[in-house]
Amino acid sequence: MFNGMLAFLLRSRDARAAALRRHFVFLLVPIVNPDGVYNGFYRSDTRGQNLNRFYLGVPNAKLQPSVFAIKHLLVQLAAREQLSFYIDLHAHANRKGVFAFGNALTGEAQVQSLMWAKLAALNSPVFDFLSCNFTEKNMHASDREGQSKEGAGRVALFKETNLTHLYTVEANYNTCRAVNIIPPSSNDPTGRTSPSTNAAMARRPPPRFSTEVLNQAGRGLLIAALDLVNGNPWSRLANSDHRTLEGLRSWVVAAVNAT
Secondary structure, three states: OHHHHHHHHOOOOOHHHHHHHHHOOOOOOOOOOHHHHHOOOOOOOOOOOOHHHOOOOOOOOOOOHHHHHHHHHHHHHHHOOOOOEEEEEEEEOOOOOEEEEOOOOOHHHHHHHHHHHHHHHHHOOOEOHHHOEOOOHHHHOEOOOOOEHHHOHHHHHHHHHOOOEEEEEEEEOOEOOOOOOEOOOOOOOOOOOOOOEOHHHHOOOOOEOOHHHHHHHHHHHHHHHHHHOOOOOOOOHHHOOOOOHHHHHHHHHHHHHHO
């Protein structure tokens, strides 16, 4: 997903990529745990630490140097009101698909958070909106090692900044539960956007996750942010059931009120 996001942002002839660069400044960290990855560890670093449990408070600069640096920078940006989104990419061995964990918010903040996730599903065939989790319980639950998710980046940053768009995005190693119906884009005469999917395509067996499938999912996360600020020149929203951002907002509000 990360490579898909980076390659998309660097496109020189894509109006969406250009719009993203105008609307946002991107700070990208390719690997938070390089030593662990080098040694083949998919969850811990060389000290046996799950680094995504050390964002609460002040991380140890010697024991968790990457987390310390990232947290310090993000808190500074938030204090200057320069942090709009935080997206932490992970792999997931059990739950299928690509999905987000967000924070339990209230009022309009909760609506905006859910709108981003729904827009991600509108722009990616494999982003599973129904598998997303925005509950209070998921902010405090303990993982299988007994460590609380309060130390995760999205939760710890929320406690210190109260920002809306703070997410952990997980991708299964293999496949998804189902494929979303993706409407065609608007105002794209060159056909540069990724293909739409119709109901017949959505009924086919879910694809095995290839590099390109995950790259496309990464692009969808960025395009969702662009749609949310109404800055997408090739938006799919007008051809969806929601038609407009306000239509999507009304759908999300109804869904929240029904729970």
